[in-house]
Amino acid sequence: MTCVSCHRVWRLALALLLLCVLGVALGTLVGSTGLESWMRAWQDDVAQQIVWDIRLPRSLGACAAGALLGLAGAVAQGLFRNPLADPYLLGSASGASLGVAVALALFGVNPFATEWLVRMGLTSAAFVGAVLAVMLTLLLARGVQHTLRLLLAGVIVGVVLGALASLVTLMRPDVLLGMQGFLLGSTSFIGWSACSVMWVVYVVALLIALGVSRVLDALTLGEATAHSLGLPLVAVRVVLIAVLAMSTGAAVAQTGLVAFVGLAAPHLVRSAVHTTYRGVVLLSSLMGGALLLAADLLARGLLAPQELPVGVLTAVLGGGYLLWLMYRGQGAGGVR
Amino acid sequence: MRKHCWMALMLCSWVVAAHAVVLRDDRQVEVNIAQPPQRIVSLLPSLTETVCALGQCQKLVGLDRYSNWPESLAKLPRVGGGIDPNIESVVALKPDLVLMATSARGAERLQALGLTVLALEPRTHADVQRVMRLVAQALDVSVQDSDRVWRHIDAAVNAAAQSIPAQAKGQRVYFEVSRTPYGASEASFIGETLQRLGMRNILSASMGPFPKLNPEFVVRAQPDLIMVGDSNFADMQARPGWPHMRAMREQRVCHFKPQDSDVLVRAGPRMAEAARLMAQCIANLPKERP
DSSP states (O other): OOHHHHHHHHHHHHHHHHHHHHHHHHHTTOSTTTHHHHHTTTTOHHHHHIIIIIIHHHHHHHHHHHHHHHHHHHHHHHHHTOTTOOGGGGSHHHHHHHHHHHHHHHTTTSHHHHHHHHHHHHHHHHHHHHHHHHHHHHHHTTSSSOHHHHHHHHHHHHHHHHHHHHHHHHHOGGGHHHHHHHHHOOSTTOOHHHHHHHHHHHHHHHHHHHHTHHHHHHHTTOHHHHHHTTOOHHHHHHHHHHHHHHHHHHHHHHHOOOOSHHHHHHHHHHHHOOOOHHHHHHHHHHHHHHHHHHHHHHHHHTTTTSOOOHHHHHHHHHHHHHHHHHHHTSSTTSOO | OHHHHHHHHHHHHHHHHHHOEEEEOTTSOEEEEOSOOSSEEEOSHHHHHHHHHTTOGGGEEEEOTTOOOSGGGGGSOBOBOSSSBOHHHHHHTOOSEEEEOTTSSOHHHHHHTTOOEEEOOOOSHHHHHHHHHHHHHHTTOOHHHHHHHHHHHHHHHHHHHHTSOGGGTTOEEEEEEETTTEEOOTTSHHHHHHHHTTOEESSOGGGOSSOBOOHHHHHHHOOSEEEEEHHHHTTGGGSTTGGGSHHHHTTOEEEEOHHHHHHHHOOSTTHHHHHHHHHHHHHHSOOOOO
């Protein structure tokens, strides 16, 4: 890393961080009750609750979920050396949907299952589903040695579990609405506990990813080269996949399937700076956080007092910006 | 004087304590309602209708966007739908009771914010009575009153059944819920209404309440009568093989306006009106050709 790009990385990181802080601050102002809640937060209990217990954790949570997805996206793209890789690549999205579909279908079927599910919640069902799907992918790929085998296994697990989720939904059409909500992704149910879980997972995942980012750099030169450099490829891959599964699972469990953040964030970063994976991982997560936070603000603000599903907005925002970059940068500096 | 104060205080606390009820809702969660709720938010149309049927309409302060009956509620603020309730709007209304479906999202979040949530999911005729009793208990309406409302509804369903001429009974009906197609079987709320009207269903209870069908199944079952919402009826003629079905050829199809479809599919206190709508259509159909 030359120090020229060093400067640019830090500048961009600072700018994105500032954007996140600004977004969270703005997030306490925007909502269905508008500014009124904010003005009266010091006199009125309910207004205070709206600002401190609904808007603030929601904004911070949206930022954390976006950061987790951005981080997972950068790790996935580096790990598979594939610019189309996204956090849901190893089947975690379909696993989470299956978990939610099964939980919704079992709900109310027998009292024991219902009681158990109420205690566990849809969030845990989604997280368990996502992690199990990644483990299934690893099992099918017989380890982590072969990138291509891992990719294929991930695609297969994704398709099969997705189909099973559809089947469950089809058998019990009354869960259709609940599933729809999960598939669209939503930041509106994030409370303090969900928010803190995501931030803890994010900090742990970020530290690990930064620690092994050198291997991702080596991987860009090809697997054989990386191997010849004497790097512990297998061990690092396992660690990175664990990071990928954990951060995607945590984000998906709390917010549903938010589209495009994980794919777009690393591309947006690479179009702005050329740097090593250490920078890409850090910046992608910040970029993801800023992106999802912006989408969340728009989702709340555009049609207030109504709300849009945030997943729709991330796709439109991220996709639109990426498309613009692609056309603008047909030459140098564009999306690669 | 002091003695009087004490007595009044004790009497007050006794009155308050008298209401405190613990209800087990459809999530199997025990919900503690200390005082009769005065500000209710309902996130399910059939629960909104139940509250109003019990004469407690004036206590509703917020509704989901699908609740559209009775019309006097049109002015109440809307707080999203079952899958996307707007948490902030609900909290801002300061409700002391939130009624929602068990399949709706956000119940945990609302509870975490200190609201009382009663999650109920009426799916059968028996459920309508059970849910009505539960809501009555929660709202401090006497069981006698809620049972009287129920008996009124029950009698109206029977009256609708009696209004159907004897020769029209026993017809085999296909009730389409959505164009995918999903039908309503004997096990569904709609199926139960049909059964009480003396109709037979081409979909048996063993198929589950709302089975997903192969369109071929309906053609093969040759229903005497098809019931469907207006929006799905539009393309029925275009389905392969369907125009030749006897019910289609002889136009023995009941298609319902959207607002009537709402009445038909909601498992709530308007089930008598649903039965009436079906009975009216059955009575007005062209005579079956031998």
